Amino acid sequence: MGQYQTRFGSMADYAKGGVAIINDDPKNYVFSNVFEVAEKSAPWERVAVAKNFEYVIEAARAEGTSPWYACAHDEFVLVMDGQVEVHLLKPATPLVDAGQQGAVELADMPDGAKMGRLVLERGHQGLLPAGSAYRLHADNVSCVLIQTIAGPVTVQKWADICQS
Amino acid sequence: MGQYQTRFGSMADYAKGGVAIINDDPKNYVFSNVFEVAEKSAPWERVAVAKNFEYVIEAARAEGTSPWYACAHDEFVLVMDGQVEVHLLKPATPLVDAGQQGAVELADMPDGAKMGRLVLERGHQGLLPAGSAYRLHADNVSCVLIQTIAGPVTVQKWADICQS
C-alpha cells in the first residue's frame, strides 16, 4: 500500500477488458486490444483499430525491418511495447501527391537526404513528418500505434479483432 | 458567516414551503403547516395534521385555558411556539374506558389527586400520561403539537389545510 504499480500492457502480458451489455449491441463499441491485434498480425501489417471518417489509428506488430513508407501528411508513431527505431529521409523528389491520404508503401529505399533517427521505447511518441519517407525497425517483437489517415496500407479486419 | 441562525417558525413569522409537481398529484403529500393551521383554528381545536391508520398528530392553537381532557393512553405535547402550562391530575375513578382511543373532553375538572405541573416553552416535549386528566393554558397565543390517537376531539379538515 502506498506503492502504486502502473499496469502497462505488453504483447507478452496483457489483460483484455470488454463490454457487458445491459441493453445494446456490443458491436457498437468496436472493442479490441492493440496487443492482441499485434500478436495476431503479420509483421508491419498496419491494422486499423480505430476509425473516425477518414482518420484512423493503426496498430502494428513491429518485428524486424519495415518497408519504406512515404506520406503527404504528418503521422505519429507511439510505441506501446518494446523498442522501435525510426529512420527518416527527405526524398529528393516528392514520392506521393500532395492530396494523397495515408501512408504509401515504397518498393525500395528512395533517394534523398538523411533526416535523422529516433529510438523509441514504451510510451514514446515520434513525429513522422509530412513529405518524408520512413522505415521502422524492431530487434524484438514490439507493438506500435500510428495516428494517420486511412490509406493504401491500412488493413481493416474489424470482424477479426472486435468483440461482437 | 460562521454564525448560524436556526430558523424555527412561529405563528407570527413562518414561511411555508410546498410541493412542486413533476408528475404527481400534490394531494398525495398532504402538505400543510402547523403555524398556519393554528393561526386559522379556534383556540384548543385539535386539528389533525398527520394521520397514519388510527394514529394522529394534532396541531392546536393554544390560547387561554383549554377544557379538561382525559385519555386512556399516553399522549405527548410539543410546544412549537410560545409558552404552555400543563396541569395534570390523577382521577379518583377512571374517566374513560381502557380501550378508548384518543382524548376525551371533560365537562369539568374531575375529582382526583394533583399530579403536577409542566411549564413548556418552544421545543419542549411533555408527557400526558395514560389514565390522567390534563388541562393546558397559554397566556399568549401559542402553538402545540399532540402525538395521540384519533378520537372524539380530533378535528379532520384536510381540504382546508392542505395543498391541492
Place this chain on the structure above:
Amino acid sequence: MAILESATAAAAAKPLSDNVVTHAEVGPIDNATGYRTFTAGDFHFRRDEYFARITWPAGGSHVAPIDAFLRALMRDVAWGFFYGTVNFDDVVGTVNHYGEVTLFAGTYNDAYRDAGRDFSQRFPSEVLGPLFKEMITDWTNAGYDPFAAPMETGVPWGAKNGSNLEAVNRVRVAARRMVGLPGDTPVRTDDNGFPVNRMFADVDQRQPLVEAEPGFEGEVSAYNLFGYLSRSDVTWNPSVCSVVGESLFCPTSEEFSLPVDHGNDRCEWFITLSDEIVWDIRDKVTGRPRAKLVAKAGDVSCMPADIRHKGYADKRAMLLVWENASNRIPEMIAAGEAPNVSVTW
C-alpha cells in the same frame, strides 16, 4: 432507527421462505488495498481507494463512490434495514421483509428491469445484517465517520488505514416511552458526550419547568426536545423520542444529503421542526422523478408508500420523522390492502 424490537422478534420466529439464500462469507484481505472482500449469495463486494465494486451473476456489475456507499451502508446497518426499500443509489439496495431481507441490483431501476438485467436474492436478516456490519467495520478508516456531516469528519478515500469502531458501533437510541423519563433514554448534555452542534449554537438549552407532586415523579415529565436535537452527533439517523403504541416520534438532525433514497413500504410523515429541507421524490419502482418538496419550519408532509425520497439541507435542520411501526402493516402490504396515502379528502 425506528423499528420496534417486537416486530423483529415476531418476524424472526417465522419459518424461512423457500427461496432464501443463507450463504455469506468474509473474504481475505486484498494485498493492494488492505480491505476485505464480502460475499452474500451470488453478490460480491470489493472496495478500493475510491469505490465499492459490486458484481452479480451474468456479468452484472456496479461501481459506487465509496463515500456515498459507506454513508448508505452505515444507515442500512444501523437501522436494521429500516422500513421498506433502502436504495444505496439507483442500482443497489435492500428491501426489508422483517426477518428476511432482499438484496437487489437494478430491481428498482426501470432500465435494468426492462432489459431483464435486474438481479436479487433474499437472505435471513440475521445472515445479511452481520455481514454488512463487518463490511462497514472493515471499510471505514480511522478518522472517517459515515454518520457525520461532511464538514465534521475526514475523508473516506485511500487504502486501508485503521478503523473507527466508535463511529460504526454507535448504539441506536430508542426511547421506550419518552426521553428523560426515569430509566429511559437520558437527555443529552456536554457531560455525557453530546456537545451542541456548531450549527445549533443559538438553540435555547434551558429545560422546562417540571413540578411533580410526591409519588408522581415518574410520570410528570418533560424535556427540551429542540435542545436534545441540537446535540445530536449524527445526521439523517432518526431515533425514537416518544411512543404512543406503535406511533413513533423519530426526530433527527439533517445536514448535507440523506445518504439513501428511502422507499418506505408504508406512509411516513415529516414535520420540519427547524430550517429547511428539500426533498427529491421519485417513483419507488421505476425511479422516475415525481415531485420536489420544499419543507420549512412547521411544514407537514406525508411521504406516500409508492415513492422514494432523498433530502437535502445546507443548514443543519431538525426533522421529526413520524413512523407507524405496526406489525399488521407488512401483512396489509402483502395483501395489497395498505393505502398509498394515509389521508384522502
Place this chain on the structure above:
Amino acid sequence: MAILESATAAAAAKPLSDNVVTHAEVGPIDNATGYRTFTAGDFHFRRDEYFARITWPAGGSHVAPIDAFLRALMRDVAWGFFYGTVNFDDVVGTVNHYGEVTLFAGTYNDAYRDAGRDFSQRFPSEVLGPLFKEMITDWTNAGYDPFAAPMETGVPWGAKNGSNLEAVNRVRVAARRMVGLPGDTPVRTDDNGFPVNRMFADVDQRQPLVEAEPGFEGEVSAYNLFGYLSRSDVTWNPSVCSVVGESLFCPTSEEFSLPVDHGNDRCEWFITLSDEIVWDIRDKVTGRPRAKLVAKAGDVSCMPADIRHKGYADKRAMLLVWENASNRIPEMIAAGEAPNVSVTW
C-alpha cells in the same frame, strides 16, 4: 479540451439563431454564505455550504452537491462546452452548438421530458461561457481544486472562504503539431512545475533518443508521452498532444470519476494506455443504462454518438481520447448524416 480554435472562430462568425437568449447577470453577494448568485436567461444559480441550487420557470428546481457540481462546471468552462452534451448530472447540463450553447434542465431525462417538465434556453457561447467562468471563480474556495483528484485537494464545503484563481484559471494545453516540437507545447518537468504524480512514481521518465541531421532539428522529434502524462496535475481533462489534420490525440490522466456524463455528438474513441477504467454507458437522450465497459491497458473502444459515458478509475490511469474536430461534422449531425458508430462490419 480538444476543440480546435478554428471551429470556434468559424462558428462565432455565424449570425445568432432567432431564439437565442443574451441575458446573463452576476448577482450580489449573499449575506449568509458570501457567494454570488448568477442568472442566465431564466435560469438562476445559487450556492450555499453544500449545494448548488438551480431554478427555472414554472417551479423547476434542482439541488446538486457542490463538489460534483464544481467538478462538472470546471470541465464545461475549461473545455469551452466541449463536444455535444455535457451532463453535470441527470438533470442539468449544456449542449454545444459551436458558437451557441443550450443550457438545459431535464431535457435529457426521460421522466422530466415525458412529464413536460424539461426546460432549456440557447445562448451565445460568449454570453454563457464568461458567466460560467465567473461562477466557478466565485464558488471555488481557497484550498479546493475542482480539477484535482479527491485525495489531492481540500474540500469544497462551507461558506465563502478565499479563492483558488490558479486552479480555475489553468490554461488549456493544446499542441499545434506535437508536444516537444520547437515552439509547440513543452514537455513537462519538475522544473516547469509538473512533478510526477504519486500514483505514477514507477513510470519511466527517460526521453527517447533523437538524432537529427543538421537542418532537420525541427522535424526529427519525439518525446516520452507516458512520462508527460505521469506529470499531469489534473484529472479527466484531455489535452491535445498530436494533430493529423482534424484528428486529435487528447490523452489525459484519470482518477476517481469523470465529473460529467459526456454525450458526444460524434463518435469518440478511447485507448486505455495504462491501468483500468470502467465506463457506465447510458442512452444519450433518455439516460437509461445501456452497457458497462471495462477497459484495460491496450483496450480500444468507440463511444457511439447516441450514448453518454461516465468513467471510474481507482488507480490513476492514462487514457488516450481520440477526437475528430472536423467542422463538417456538426452540419452532418444537423442533417442526420453522421453515423452513430464510425465502424460497421
